Amino acid sequence: xxxVLFFGKLADIAEAAAxxxxxxxxxxxxxQLRLQYPALAAEKFIMAVDKKTISTNTLLTDNCTVxxxxxxxxG
Amino acid sequence: xxxxxxxxxxxxxxxxxxxxxxxQQKLLSASVLVIGAGGLGCPVLQYLVAAGVGAIGxxxxxxxxxxxxxxQVLYNVQMIGRPKVDCAVEVLQQLNPQVRFTVYNERLTxxxxxxxxxxxxxxxxxxxxxxxxxxxxxxCVLLNKPFVYGAISxxxxxxxxxxxxxxxxxxxxxxxxxxxxxxEGEVLNCAEAGVLGVLPGIIGSMMANxxxxxxxxxxxLLANKLFTYNTLNNQTYELxxxxxxxxxxxxPATLEALQETDYEWLCSTATLANEIDAAAFNDIVxxxxxxxxxxxxxxxxxxxxxxxxxxxxxxxxxQHTAWLTEETIVLFCLSGKRSAAAAKQxxxxxxxxxxxxxxxxxIQQWMQQQKQTV
Numbered sequence: 001x002x003x004v005l006f007f008g009k010l011a012d013i014a015e016a017a018a019x020x021x022x023x024x025x026x027x028x029x030x031x032q033l034r035l036q037y038p039a040l041a042a043e044k045f046i047m048a049v050d051k052k053t054i055s056t057n058t059l060l061t062d063n064c065t066v067x068x069x070x071x072x073x074x075g
Numbered sequence: 076x077x078x079x080x081x082x083x084x085x086x087x088x089x090x091x092x093x094x095x096x097x098x099q100q101k102l103l104s105a106s107v108l109v110i111g112a113g114g115l116g117c118p119v120l121q122y123l124v125a126a127g128v129g130a131i132g133x134x135x136x137x138x139x140x141x142x143x144x145x146x147q148v149l150y151n152v153q154m155i156g157r158p159k160v161d162c163a164v165e166v167l168q169q170l171n172p173q174v175r176f177t178v179y180n181e182r183l184t185x186x187x188x189x190x191x192x193x194x195x196x197x198x199x200x201x202x203x204x205x206x207x208x209x210x211x212x213x214x215c216v217l218l219n220k221p222f223v224y225g226a227i228s229x230x231x232x233x234x235x236x237x238x239x240x241x242x243x244x245x246x247x248x249x250x251x252x253x254x255x256x257x258x259e260g261e262v263l264n265c266a267e268a269g270v271l272g273v274l275p276g277i278i279g280s281m282m283a284n285x286x287x288x289x290x291x292x293x294x295x296l297l298a299n300k301l302f303t304y305n306t307l308n309n310q311t312y313e314l315x316x317x318x319x320x321x322x323x324x325x326x327p328a329t330l331e332a333l334q335e336t337d338y339e340w341l342c343s344t345a346t347l348a349n350e351i352d353a354a355a356f357n358d359i360v361x362x363x364x365x366x367x368x369x370x371x372x373x374x375x376x377x378x379x380x381x382x383x384x385x386x387x388x389x390x391x392x393x394q395h396t397a398w399l400t401e402e403t404i405v406l407f408c409l410s411g412k413r414s415a416a417a418a419k420q421x422x423x424x425x426x427x428x429x430x431x432x433x434x435x436x437x438i439q440q441w442m443q444q445q446k447q448t449v
Contacts, residue, residue: 005312007303008228009268016308044257052315053252053301067312069303071253072226072233074270075115075203 002029002060005067013039027057029066045070084171085127098291099127105290106130108195110183110211112159113137114146114275115201115225115282121149122283123199124167124174128290131167132195134179135159146272183207185338188214189330198222199286201279205256206338212237212249213326213333221289224249225282229268230307232278235316236285236296246298247316250325256342274306340435349418350435353444356405359432365403369438370417375409379438381445389413392420399429407434407441 002022006014014037023029026047034041048067049058060066082089085099107128109116112135124131139147139154139162147159154162160178167174179191183202192198192214200211200222208226215222221239225232238248281302288294301314327333351359359365360382367384370392387395389408404421406414411434418433425431434441 007312008231044253046253048314051313053317055254055317055319055321067314069301069314070228071205071257072228072231073203073205073208074227074268075111075113075201075225075275 001063003063003065004029004033005065007045007068008070008072010040010043010045010068010070013037013043022062023060025057025059026054026066029060033068043070088126093293094291098293101291102127102287103129105197106132106195107197107199107286107290108132108134108192109199109201110134110207111201111203112147112149112163113143113201113203114227114270114272115279116199117147117149117163118276118279119199119201119225119283119286120163120167121170122280123286124171126283126287127171128174128286130175130177130195132177132179132191133160133163134181134183134191135163136180136182146270146275148276183210185210185334185336189218189333192218192220195220197286197289199282200224201282204342206342208249209256209341210333210336210338213336214330216245216248216326217330217333219245223282223286223289225278227270227274227278229270230274230305232274232281232304232306234278234281234285234297234302234304235300236289236298239289239296239298241296241298247318248322250322251316251319252301254319254321254325256338271306277304277306349422349432350411350415351405351432352435353441355432356407356434356441359403359405364401365405366399366401368399368404368406368417369408370406370413371408377438377442389417392417396421396424401429403430403432405432405434407438409437409439411435411437411440 002020004018004020006016020032023032026049045068047054050064088094089096089099105128107123109119109131112133137159138156139150139159141155144150149163149166158180160180164176164178188210198211198215198220200208202208211222215238222237224235224237237246239246285297288296299316301316303312327336360367367382369379369384369386370389372388373386406417408414414433418431421431
């Protein structure tokens with residue numbers, strides 16, 4: 001299983017956390033998430049795998065946690 | 076003030092294990108610039124001033140309004156309508172008269188940023204928009220200044236210490252986290268999304284704490300880390316930030332290049348390919364073949380007499396498209412926002428059958444540039 005955490009506005013689109021069957025990479029995960037939550041496609045966010053931000057497609061291990069974080073501008 | 080009074084004021088932190096007189100002296104010698112005197116800026120300022128930071132700068136061009144008071148705790152109803160920087164200093168001087176204040180009752184821009192930021196050791200970003208956030212980041216990277224970042228949205232907040240010198244290298248900066256500014260409308264601000272007043276109190280206090288730790292060398296900083304907090308479920312989440320290889324290429328190469336980077340534009344209408352600058356606009360006007368259209372409401376200032384044009388307010392544009400027989404259409408308004416929206420509408424209508432442009436920066440910027448070039 002892969003645990004996905006949604007932050008900020010993304011939690012309104014999906015939910016705060018979701019569990020998904022294992023997929024091999026973050027690109028594949030994104031594809032799955034966009035099918036499940038079409039509104040995600042219009043959102044801007046970065047991803048972190050096991051609390052480490054990533055900038056390219058990353059292989060996922062079983063039981064890992066992926067976080068999706070949007071930028072905040074409020075002050 | 077004599078040393079006894081100093082000791083009395085800071086006694087509780089002077090006796091603190093791992094802090095003491097040396098740390099206090101570092102605070103008294105330090106200078107901090109707080110950008111934005113709003114929800115985050117208020118608690119940041121209160122705690123930094125109370126702790127005894129020697130010199131504080133405040134940048135904000137806003138005035139106090141009633142809807143600020145639920146979260147901007149330095150202000151009260153008597154201050155409504157007055158500049159925030161002035162009200163903040165009045166309150167903060169009462170709190171600690173020894174602190175030296177410098178106020179900038181202006182918006183931080185690509186033109187003034189490097190001059191203002193240069194005068195301070197540490198920068199604290201409590202601004203409320205992406206244009207300022209990317210500008211602060213890029214300026215801090217170019218000036219080698221550490222900056223304490225905090226941002227909020229609805230029930231969640233983020234804190235990080237960015238671009239700080241650690242082990243002979245600079246820690247991650249904001250562009251390592253979010254490389255590109257979002258476009259207008261992609262991310263909501265507090266005015267659109269709402270915020271509970273306590274949240275900036277919590278996040279702002281954390282920012283003040285990191286600032287004090289950074290100045291005094293106390294504890295472990297949130298460097299190369301992003302801390303997030305959710306007030307609804309009290310969940311915290313700490314991420315490790317990885318540096319991105321492309322970050323350096325996204326930041327202007329020099330302070331001169333920074334001055335030429337239009338952050339407002341990067342963060343708002345960056346999707347528009349059909350914006351033209353004043354020079355291109357003047358060429359089209361001189362050519363005389365294009366339809367030049369003012370999409371502002373009737374009677375809006377300034378009145379344009381420098382070139383002939385027609386007036387079709389944006390909200391009635393769709394009803395008057397038959398007037399636009401020319402092959403090239405150039406739209407303008409005051410700031411360039413409405414004309415950009417008009418250009419989008421017309422491009423959808425006419426497709427590639429006409430060339431449609433919007434004057435970037437609007438007639439306001441165009442008039443300023445004409446004055447400068449005369």
